Amino acid sequence: MSTETVDKKLVKESEPLFSKKNRKLLSDPLDDNNPITVQVLGICSALAITVQLKPAVVMSLSVLFVMGAGNVIISLIRNLIPQRVRIIVMLTVVASLVILVDQVLKAYLFDVSKQLSVFIGLIITNCIIMGRFEAFAMGNGLWKSFLDGIGNAAGYGVILIMVSVFREFFGTGTLWGIQLIPESWYMSNGGFYSDNGMMLLPPMALISVALIIWVQRANNRKLIEDK
Amino acid sequence: MKFLHDTIKKIEPNFEKGGKFEKLYPLFDGFKTFAFVPEHTAHTGAHLRDGIDLKRTMVTVIIALIPALIFGMWNVGYQHYLALGVADQMTFLDNIIYGSIKVIPMVIVSYAVGLAIEFAFCIYKGHQINEGYLVTGMLIPLIMPVDLPLWMLAVSVIFAVVIGKEVFGGTGMNILNPALTARVFAFFAYPSYMSGEKVWINTAGSESLVDGYSGATALGHLANSGTLPTDTQATYSAFNMFMGVIPGSVGETSTLMILIGAFILILAGIGSWKIMLSGVVGALAMGGIFNLFAQYAISPEQQAFMAVPAWQQLIMGGFAFGIVFMATDPVSAAQTERGKWIYGFLVGFFAIMIRVFNPAYPEGIMLAILLMNVFAPLIDHYVVQGNIKRRMKRAETQLQTANA
Numbered sequence: 001m002s003t004e005t006v007d008k009k010l011v012k013e014s015e016p017l018f019s020k021k022n023r024k025l026l027s028d029p030l031d032d033n034n035p036i037t038v039q040v041l042g043i044c045s046a047l048a049i050t051v052q053l054k055p056a057v058v059m060s061l062s063v064l065f066v067m068g069a070g071n072v073i074i075s076l077i078r079n080l081i082p083q084r085v086r087i088i089v090m091l092t093v094v095a096s097l098v099i100l101v102d103q104v105l106k107a108y109l110f111d112v113s114k115q116l117s118v119f120i121g122l123i124i125t126n127c128i129i130m131g132r133f134e135a136f137a138m139g140n141g142l143w144k145s146f147l148d149g150i151g152n153a154a155g156y157g158v159i160l161i162m163v164s165v166f167r168e169f170f171g172t173g174t175l176w177g178i179q180l181i182p183e184s185w186y187m188s189n190g191g192f193y194s195d196n197g198m199m200l201l202p203p204m205a206l207i208s209v210a211l212i213i214w215v216q217r218a219n220n221r222k223l224i225e226d227k
Numbered sequence: 228m229k230f231l232h233d234t235i236k237k238i239e240p241n242f243e244k245g246g247k248f249e250k251l252y253p254l255f256d257g258f259k260t261f262a263f264v265p266e267h268t269a270h271t272g273a274h275l276r277d278g279i280d281l282k283r284t285m286v287t288v289i290i291a292l293i294p295a296l297i298f299g300m301w302n303v304g305y306q307h308y309l310a311l312g313v314a315d316q317m318t319f320l321d322n323i324i325y326g327s328i329k330v331i332p333m334v335i336v337s338y339a340v341g342l343a344i345e346f347a348f349c350i351y352k353g354h355q356i357n358e359g360y361l362v363t364g365m366l367i368p369l370i371m372p373v374d375l376p377l378w379m380l381a382v383s384v385i386f387a388v389v390i391g392k393e394v395f396g397g398t399g400m401n402i403l404n405p406a407l408t409a410r411v412f413a414f415f416a417y418p419s420y421m422s423g424e425k426v427w428i429n430t431a432g433s434e435s436l437v438d439g440y441s442g443a444t445a446l447g448h449l450a451n452s453g454t455l456p457t458d459t460q461a462t463y464s465a466f467n468m469f470m471g472v473i474p475g476s477v478g479e480t481s482t483l484m485i486l487i488g489a490f491i492l493i494l495a496g497i498g499s500w501k502i503m504l505s506g507v508v509g510a511l512a513m514g515g516i517f518n519l520f521a522q523y524a525i526s527p528e529q530q531a532f533m534a535v536p537a538w539q540q541l542i543m544g545g546f547a548f549g550i551v552f553m554a555t556d557p558v559s560a561a562q563t564e565r566g567k568w569i570y571g572f573l574v575g576f577f578a579i580m581i582r583v584f585n586p587a588y589p590e591g592i593m594l595a596i597l598l599m600n601v602f603a604p605l606i607d608h609y610v611v612q613g614n615i616k617r618r619m620k621r622a623e624t625q626l627q628t629a630n631a
Contacts, residue, residue: 192376198416207390214394 029155056164060157071149171199257356291488300326333368359398366406369478427474453531479548502571509575549592
């Protein structure tokens with residue numbers, strides 16, 4: 001959907017595996033450069049599968065795998081890919097990985113796979129993945145690309161999990177399918193509580209992501225824009 | 228008054244810079260300017276000012292709301308006793324007392340929760356207290372069903388103030404009408420407490436309801452069957468609907484009381500008569516179109532609903548309340564004069580369209596106003612651009628004639 005311009009970072013001579021720079025590759029996407037809240041990519045899936053925690057976690061793990069492996073593969077073959085057809089090559093890589101994930105989910109987690117339905121397949125079009133391939137893996141070595149992929153997928157997953165915890169808890173009173181709010185609290189059982197139906201509607205996912213962005217921007221000095 | 232003024236003057240130093248309660252200055256300032264004319268003077272720009280400021284504007288709206296509020300209280304009591312079948316034995320005062328026991332807690336919760344959030348934001352951000360909530364806090368209980376649990380009201384208020392207003396920068400910056408944001412939140416979050424038959428009349432704990440009891444609103448009946456029933460305890464005659472002796476949200480049933488409010492608003496120059504008038508015209512237009520095309524409806528219920536005389540659409544549901552008090556909100560409505568005509572017309576037009584075409588949302592005015600709130604800046608943009616274009620053209624022709 002969206003691609004970033006290639007920012008070519010010069011690869012320097014050998015450095016320790018977890019040097020400061022490399023650690024930054026992992027930690028940056030979690031906060032300062034979060035793919036969802038700062039770059040506002042991958043919103044579509046964040047809206048669709050965050051009604052419950054379980055699918056959100058499975059989705060995050062799938063993206064983590066696709067992104068980590070994909071970044072490594074692209075980084076390995078980056079010098080063999082002709083510039084003109086690189087997007088198609090990337091799509092092929094990501095599609096093969098997604099099919100792999102899809103098959104594994106169908107075999108071992110069938111009910112979750114049903115719930116996620118088309119959205120696993122749609123990882124292919126996840127803007128974050130294509131963006132990282134294009135912006136990072138095409139210009140960086142194997143190890144760095146791997147860290148970058150894991151970092152960005154984790155940044156994506158963290159937001160997904162936060163939103164889904166919020167929505168599942170207030171929308172159905174459960175977490176991971178376990179009833180947390182006592183049944184006797186509900187009005188149908190003579191209590192005072194009622195679930196918030198709006199949490200289950202897609203707009204609430206947007207609003208929760210917006211709230212996270214709000215809190216993040218208020219706290220993170222680097223993100224405060226100049227007036 | 229003298230005593231109050233002296234006290235305020237005496238404690239003022241505590242709140243100024245360097246004082247004990249410096250942090251609470253916005254709170255203090257809020258109360259001071261609420262009681263007395265503010266002493267602030269303009270520092271830059273035009274010094275010519277109107278005597279009426281935001282706070283006094285808001286108070287005028289509240290005065291305009293009082294007839295609807297008092298009638299709402301009476302009606303809550305009346306409908307309750309009507310459902311029990313003992314309305315004949317109850318005096319005016321009984322009804323008011325029962326109603327106020329139900330309605331006043333709603334008002335208190337709405338104000339307490341809303342103002343607490345406003346104060347918290349003011350102290351946190353260090354700006355003056357926004358007066359905007361004075362009106363919103365009164366509007367919210369008036370547009371909610373009387374049976375809504377108070378905590379749901381509180382949650383809706385929190386959502387409206389935080390998401391509807393504070394994220395955009397507080398009073399005067401909001402895109403959507405905050406009161407309607409509260410209602411739309413409650414409507415989607417707790418649908419079973421915001422629509423249907425059970426919520427409009429308070430009958431909790433009373434078993435002996437009259438035969439043929441129905442708590443549905445006029446619009447609820449029309450959406451279900453296309454006709455207004457004659458065998459229930461409430462009679463849906465045009466006169467009753469105009470007077471407001473029907474089930475509905477607390478303050479929106481009586482078109483008469485709302486008209487009194489509209490009169491006050493227009494007289495004080497606060498509500499835009501253009502929006503109100505064009506809204507009514509828009510509703511009549513859509514109602515008229517429905518009347519003409521009723522025979523092409525997809526179901527008999529819808530056909531009956533479409534055939535309801537256009538003028539009757541005006542006195543049912545929250546249309547009157549919405550168009551007078553919500554659509555004219557000076558912040559979220561269109562700002563330009565020509566824009567107001569377009570905006571008002573479309574509010575009325577869509578309100579009736581949503582009402583008739585979508586039985587899941589029997590009250591169309593809420594969604595119509597929110598939709599047009601979003602479109603208001605767009606309308607303004609094109610009105611302003613059109614004006615610029617027209618005047619440029621005029622200047623050019625003048626230039627040409629001068630040159631020729």
